[in-house]
Amino acid sequence: MSKIKKFWRETVIFLSILGPGLITANVDNDAGGITTYSVAGAHFGFSLLWSFIPIIIALIVIQEMSSRMAVVTGKGLADLIREEFGVKVTFYAMLGLIYSNIFNTIAEFAGIAASAELLGINKFVLVPLSAVFVWFLIVKGTYKSIEKIFLLFCFFYVAYVISAFYTRPDWGHVAQEIIHPKIPWSREYLILLIAVVGTTITPWMQFYQQSSVVEKGIKLSDYKYTRLDVICGAFVVNIVAFFIVLVCANTLFKNGIRVETASDAALALRPLAGDYSYYLFAAGLFNASLFAACILPLSTAYCVCEGMGWELGLNKKFREAPQFYALYTAIIAISAVVVLVPNIPLVPLMISAQTKNGILLPFVLIFMLLLVNNKRLMGEYTNSRLYNIIAVTVVVFMILLSAILLLTYYF
Amino acid sequence: MNQNKIDINKPTPNPVFTYFSDLIDRDIVDFRNEFVGQLYDIIVKVAQVYPQSAGLIVRRGFPNRKYALVNWEHVEELNPREIKLKLEKSSIVFAEKHDNKEELSLRRDILDQQVVDTYNHRVIRVNDIHFLRVENALTVAHVDIGARGLVRRLGFEKFLDFAVRTFNPHARYLRLERLIPWKYIQPLTINPSSMTIKINVPQKQLTNIPAADLGEIIQDLPLQDQIALFKTLDLPTRAKVFMNIDFKTQQQMIDELGYAEIATILNFLPSDEATDFLERLPQESTKQFLSILESKQAKKLSELLGYSGDSAGGLMTTEFLAFKKGTAIAEIIKAIREKTFKVEPAQFVYVVDDEQHLVASINFKRLMLAPPDDPVEKHTFPKTYYVNLNSSVKEVAYLMEKYKYYAIPVVDDHNVLKGIVTVDDVLSQVIAIAWRRLKKINITPKQ
Numbered sequence: 088m089s090k091i092k093k094f095w096r097e098t099v100i101f102l103s104i105l106g107p108g109l110i111t112a113n114v115d116n117d118a119g120g121i122t123t124y125s126v127a128g129a130h131f132g133f134s135l136l137w138s139f140i141p142i143i144i145a146l147i148v149i150q151e152m153s154s155r156m157a158v159v160t161g162k163g164l165a166d167l168i169r170e171e172f173g174v175k176v177t178f179y180a181m182l183g184l185i186y187s188n189i190f191n192t193i194a195e196f197a198g199i200a201a202s203a204e205l206l207g208i209n210k211f212v213l214v215p216l217s218a219v220f221v222w223f224l225i226v227k228g229t230y231k232s233i234e235k236i237f238l239l240f241c242f243f244y245v246a247y248v249i250s251a252f253y254t255r256p257d258w259g260h261v262a263q264e265i266i267h268p269k270i271p272w273s274r275e276y277l278i279l280l281i282a283v284v285g286t287t288i289t290p291w292m293q294f295y296q297q298s299s300v301v302e303k304g305i306k307l308s309d310y311k312y313t314r315l316d317v318i319c320g321a322f323v324v325n326i327v328a329f330f331i332v333l334v335c336a337n338t339l340f341k342n343g344i345r346v347e348t349a350s351d352a353a354l355a356l357r358p359l360a361g362d363y364s365y366y367l368f369a370a371g372l373f374n375a376s377l378f379a380a381c382i383l384p385l386s387t388a389y390c391v392c393e394g395m396g397w398e399l400g401l402n403k404k405f406r407e408a409p410q411f412y413a414l415y416t417a418i419i420a421i422s423a424v425v426v427l428v429p430n431i432p433l434v435p436l437m438i439s440a441q442t443k444n445g446i447l448l449p450f451v452l453i454f455m456l457l458l459v460n461n462k463r464l465m466g467e468y469t470n471s472r473l474y475n476i477i478a479v480t481v482v483v484f485m486i487l488l489s490a491i492l493l494l495t496y497y498f
Numbered sequence: 499m500n501q502n503k504i505d506i507n508k509p510t511p512n513p514v515f516t517y518f519s520d521l522i523d524r525d526i527v528d529f530r531n532e533f534v535g536q537l538y539d540i541i542v543k544v545a546q547v548y549p550q551s552a553g554l555i556v557r558r559g560f561p562n563r564k565y566a567l568v569n570w571e572h573v574e575e576l577n578p579r580e581i582k583l584k585l586e587k588s589s590i591v592f593a594e595k596h597d598n599k600e601e602l603s604l605r606r607d608i609l610d611q612q613v614v615d616t617y618n619h620r621v622i623r624v625n626d627i628h629f630l631r632v633e634n635a636l637t638v639a640h641v642d643i644g645a646r647g648l649v650r651r652l653g654f655e656k657f658l659d660f661a662v663r664t665f666n667p668h669a670r671y672l673r674l675e676r677l678i679p680w681k682y683i684q685p686l687t688i689n690p691s692s693m694t695i696k697i698n699v700p701q702k703q704l705t706n707i708p709a710a711d712l713g714e715i716i717q718d719l720p721l722q723d724q725i726a727l728f729k730t731l732d733l734p735t736r737a738k739v740f741m742n743i744d745f746k747t748q749q750q751m752i753d754e755l756g757y758a759e760i761a762t763i764l765n766f767l768p769s770d771e772a773t774d775f776l777e778r779l780p781q782e783s784t785k786q787f788l789s790i791l792e793s794k795q796a797k798k799l800s801e802l803l804g805y806s807g808d809s810a811g812g813l814m815t816t817e818f819l820a821f822k823k824g825t826a827i828a829e830i831i832k833a834i835r836e837k838t839f840k841v842e843p844a845q846f847v848y849v850v851d852d853e854q855h856l857v858a859s860i861n862f863k864r865l866m867l868a869p870p871d872d873p874v875e876k877h878t879f880p881k882t883y884y885v886n887l888n889s890s891v892k893e894v895a896y897l898m899e900k901y902k903y904y905a906i907p908v909v910d911d912h913n914v915l916k917g918i919v920t921v922d923d924v925l926s927q928v929i930a931i932a933w934r935r936l937k938k939i940n941i942t943p944k945q
Contacts, residue, residue, distance in 0.1 A: 161720030169610050174625065174651040304721070304746055306753055395648065396612075396623025 106234050107299040108150060108313065110382075111292050112320030113241045115146075116327050117379035118198025118349065119191070119437050120286040121372055124328050125352035127279050128335025129345060133264035134271060136332060138280055139325040142287050145481045146321040149452070152459045152470070152478065153293050154317055157300035158310050159468045164297040164451075165394035167458050177394045180450060185414070187443035188291055188387040192422035194440040195383060197433040198376030200426050201350040205369035211427060218423035221381050222416065233381075234299075240378040243371070244327045250367035251330040254337040254360045261333065274495075281492045282441065287324070288485060290447040293455060295386035298393070334360070334368070348434055380422070388415035445489040452482045515639065518604060518627035519651050525580040526556050526568075528587040534558065537581060538565060539596070539605040542638060547681050551629075551636035554581070555596050555603070565596035576634050607687040608641065612719070614727070615643075616703045617682035619711040621718040626650060628677055641683055644676025686723045695730045705735050713742025725754050737766035745778055752783070761790040769795075770815035770923060773802040777812075802917075808927065810894050811887035814908045814917030820848040821874060823857055828870035834862075846905050848882075848915055849874055856907055856915040858882050884909050887916060891927045894919050 116124075127135045153164065160167060169177040196214055203213035224233065270276070305313050335352055338359040339345075346352045349372050357365040388411050392399035398408040405412045425431065456478060460469050470478055518540070526534045535558030542549035554573070556566045568590060574582040583590075602608070608624050615622045625647030628640035642650075649655050662669045684704055686695060704712070704727075712731075716724050716739060728736060728751065740748065740763050752760050764772045764787065776784050776799060784803070788796045798816050805811025819837075821830055830847060847865065849858040858878035868877040884907045885894050898906050898921060905918045 161722055166720075169623070173610060174648065175653075178648075178652055301720070304750060306750070308753075396625065396643070 106238065106316065107296055107303060108154065108316035108318075108320035109241055109323060110234070110237045110320070111150065111296040111299065112146065112317075112324040113244060113327070114295070114379045114382050115287045115289065115292065115324050116244060116331075116375055117191075117195055117286075118201070118372065118376040119194050119441055120328065121198070121331060121375055122349040122437060123279070123282045123286045123441075124331040125335045125339075125349050126346060127283055128332035128337075129339035129352060129355075131271065131276060131279065132336040132340035133261055133333075134268050134276075135280060135283060136261065136265050136329060136336075137268040138283055139329050140265075142284055143321050143325050145284070145485065146288060146324070147318055148474075148478050148481050149288060149293065149455070149485075150296055150317045150321065151314055152455055153296040154300045154313050155310070155468060156455075156459055156465070157297040158305050158307055158313060159465050161301060163301055163390065163393050164294045164455070164458075165390040167464070168454055169394045169396070171458060171461065171464070172454070180447075180454070181391045181394050183443075183447045183450070184291065184294070184390060185387060185418075187440070187447050188383050189418055189421060190436065190440035190443050191289075191291065192380060192383045192418055193425050194437040195376045195380040196422045196426040197437055198349070198372055199380065200433070201348065202369050202373035202376060205350055205353050206366070206373065214423050214426055217377055217380065218419050221377070221384070222419055224381060225385050225415070226412075234303075237378065237381070240374060240381075241323070243374040244323075246367040246371035246374065247327055247334065248330045250360070250364045250371070251333045251337070253364045253367075254334055256333055256337045278492075278495050281488045281495075283328075284485070284488055285441055285445055285448075285492055287328070288448070289444045290451040291383065291386055291390075291444075293451050294390040295382060298386065298389055334364070338364075348437075380419075384415050384418040384422075387418055388412075442493055445492045448489050449486040452485060456482060514631050516629050516631050516636070517642070517650065518609060518629065519647075521576075521581075521629075522605070526554075526583060527580050528583050528585055528590075529574065530586070531582070532587050534583065534587050534590060535564075535566070535592075539603050540636065541567070541570075541601045541603045544602055548630075549602060549638045549680070552601065556590065556592075558592065564592035564594065566590045566592045567596065570635070573634050576631070602685065602687065604638070607685055611686065612723070613641065613686055614684040614704070614715055615678050615682055616684055616707055617678065619707050619715060621715055622678070638680050640677035640679055642675070642677055645671070646675055684727075686719070686727065688722060688726045695726045704731065709735070709738035710742045712739050717743055717747055721750060721754070725751070728755075733762065734766050737763045741767065741771050741775070748775065749779075757783075757786050757790055761787055764791060765795060768815050768817055769798055769802055769917075770813060773799055773812070776803060805887060808891050809887065810885045810889040810891075810906075810908045810919055811916070813891065813894070813923045813927065814919045815923070816917045818848060818905075818907075818915075818918040819846070820850050820854075820915060823849055823851055823875055824873045825849075826870065827865060827868045827872050827874055827877070830874060831865060831870070834865075846903075846907075846918070847874075848907055848918075849878055850915055854914045856882065856884060856909050856913055859907065882907065885919070886911070891924065891931075895924050895928050898924060 156162075156164070156167065162170075165177065165181065168180060196217070199217050200210040200214050203210040224236065228236075300313060334356070335346075339352065339355050342359060344355045344359075346355055350369075353365055353368040353372065356368055389399055391397075391414060392408070392411045395410070397410040399411040403411070425436075426433070456475075459465060459478075460475065462469060521537055521540070524537045526537055528534050535556035537554055538557035539555040540551055541553040541555065543552040551570045553567055553569050556568060558564055558566075568583060568585070572584045574584045576582075604627055609627060610624060612621050612623050614620075622641075622643045624641045624643060626642035627638060628642055629636040630639040631637075646655065649658050659672065662671050682703070684695075688695065707715070712735075716727060719727065724747065728739065731739060740751070740760075743751075764775070767775075772795075776787060779787070788800055791799065802811070802814070802816065819830075819834065821833070834847075845862045847860050847862075848856060849860065851857055858875060859882040860874060860878045864877050864879075865874075883897055883901050883903070885897060887908055887910050889908075894906060897903070898919075903921070905920045907915055908917045908919060910916055
């Protein structure tokens with residue numbers, strides 16, 4: 088009897104703590120992510136599916152360090168970088184973060200614009216409307232209410248799963264491909280593999296994850312639930328990504344159709360998989376882009392003010408926290424306007440967002456490793472030796488992949 | 499603030515100001531002018547109001563950094579290029595780490611860290627430290643929290659100053675020095691063994707900050723700092739601050755400090771505020787608290803918890819002054835003098851019979867004017883208005899406004915005096931209702 092009671096109590100605690108990990112992970116499936124997965128599926132069929140297993144592990148390892156630092160120190164990543172590495176390092180890191188996140192936000196609004204066209208809505212209506220929605224949601228909401236809306240966003244990713252089932256995949260074949268992938272070793276395959284990893288693990292999400300765990304005020308004794316949250320998030324996000332690849336592999340790849348963007352993919356899907364799949368795919372893209380557009384400007388403004396020691400937070404008025412609101416508003420406004428410029432090439436913009444992430448990521452990961460192993464900050468909660476071996480391996484791999492990604496873009 | 503004009507780097511016997519950012523990484527040489535390393539950190543002694551330099555940490559080597567602690571008395575000279583020591587290079591022992599557990603070290607504990615500004619009542623991040631320099635001794639004078647401090651740390655000060663001055667010699671930026679005197683700075687360095695704040699000088703004036711502001715400051719801090727800062731306050735301040743932090747932070751405090759600790763704080767709270775807090779807790783926690791609290795207090799609180807939050811019973815406090823019929827005026831005045839109150843009493847004294855039935859009331863003014871030997875009932879108000887335990891907030895507010903009461907007595911069905919509702923408790927309720935209305939018809943009151 089008491090076992091059942093204990094189970095229920097733990098479930099309730101877990102549900103109350105659930106959030107940061109799940110949300111952060113899901114935001115990775117943003118406009119850029121969906122584009123990459125669509126292209127991956129269309130060009131290489133099932134043969135990239137295996138990569139989601141190592142990605143899950145890498146994601147868990149990295150996100151777990153962020154949330155552990157958050158719970159133990161009660162400080163955000165930008166805070167810790169400022170306190171441990173000084174103002175210079177922080178300043179340039181924040182400059183890099185603003186720069187790359189503006190491109191990321193533009194990519195999200197580009198996703199909104201693309202989905203507007205797919206759904207038959209004028210993008211000059213939907214993009215400004217989304218920008219206003221994003222601004223008001225954050226400025227007028229509280230962390231608790233916003234988190235609920237965010238969790239709702241997460242739920243809508245089911246659209247992709249449903250749309251995958253509409254395409255009636257051959258599950259036996261899928262399973263076979265995961266266990267014994269036939270890897271066509273080519274330059275393009277490698278680039279896409281790196282892109283899939285790069286879009287799932289980004290620099291800004293480390294900042295966001297840590298800040299939101301801090302904001303939630305999770306106790307050290309409840310840390311195990313946060314870890315579970317992180318693990319859940321990593322699985323959910325990769326399962327969704329898996330289904331996106333599956334949809335495109337099962338339809339586009341089979342028919343030899345090549346695509347460059349998520350909206351190409353949706354358009355190509357229509358005659359092959361039917362209207363339902365098409366609309367689900369488009370709605371999924373809108374949901375994902377809007378979701379990420381909510382989080383990116385906020386997380387940027389939050390981190391920068393945290394690191395530079397400016398007043399921040401949504402409970403402050405504009406006069407009390409001018410830098411915070413200015414930055415937040417500017418990022419949204421710039422991104423929405425850029426996307427609406429006629430004839431602007433959106434695909435190169437989206438790709439350039441990913442290269443910027445690639446430059447910043449190694450630094451962020453190295454900071455994280457140094458901080459999480461700092462005894463003065465973390466006490467007995469530093470990485471264990473084994474964990475460090477895994478973490479360092481993951482980080483070295485991520486840095487290598489980022490470097491290769493950058494080289495392939497520029498040469 | 500005109501120190502900019504003085505060339506701070508010239509060695510001079512006159513007191514001059516200098517910034518920590520100018521000293522960091524400055525070369526350190528021994529008495530033979532041989533290079534020892536670079537200045538990494540300065541350790542200060544917090545004996546007086548303004549801390550004095552007590553030692554410095556030299557750093558050398560890259561990437562295998564080594565550190566050494568040098569006592570400040572071995573400093574020969576501070577000059578623009580280097581810091582000269584009286585020691586010989588070989589006598590300085592370098593180690594892998596620089597653990598100085600006891601002292602306050604500026605780079606580790608102050609620079610770039612969050613501190614409490616007890617003058618402006620907020621949490622700030624330190625961009626630079628401003629020293630007063632007499633001979634070779636440094637005294638911490640201010641902390642810099644302004645934009646100029648940031649720019650100086652980044653190494654752009656001269657460039658930006660020049661650029662700004664070229665365009666606008668009177669630009670606001672050039673005067674944007676934000677120096678806070680050290681005496682208003684409460685550092686938040688935590689002593690790792692006791693988990694309390696390291697330096698707690700009475701001059702820091704934390705207790706002078708109004709409880710509402712102090713509550714907000716505490717909410718702005720990470721959990722560890724919250725607890726450490728909270729622990730340095732005295733019990734009555736803790737009680738006041740506790741009522742001024744949000745529910746989530748209150749719950750965290752319970753988790754961190756334990757029920758017993760919070761229960762002692764509850765004893766310092768007026769009963770209506772204590773019930774407000776207990777009401778919001780889960781039942782289990784409320785029971786836990788009531789079992790620890792002094793039995794008298796617990797009984798009172800559990801009774802109050804039975805009333806609905808927006809009724810007179812829920813609003814009332816059980817701290818009031820009541821005396822039996824026939825008590826002499828002098829005796830009442832003496833009792834008022836001797837009693838310590840958790841809150842300001844609402845200037846009313848109630849007269850009850852042997853069964854605690856409410857008979858009459860009298861205010862302080864009447865008490866003072868009355869002949870000391872008279873029995874109290876001779877001078878009470880001709881009529882005393884009261885409310886019932888389940889009267890609504892509106893009813894209470896209406897009666898208090900009508901009869902200009904600062905407090906109104908609350909009685910049960912048998913006319914037994916149970917408590918009083920004071921004007922501030924009614925106000926906060928009424929204001930909340932009024933706000934909702936104002937929002938509906940879209941009128942915002944002036945700031």
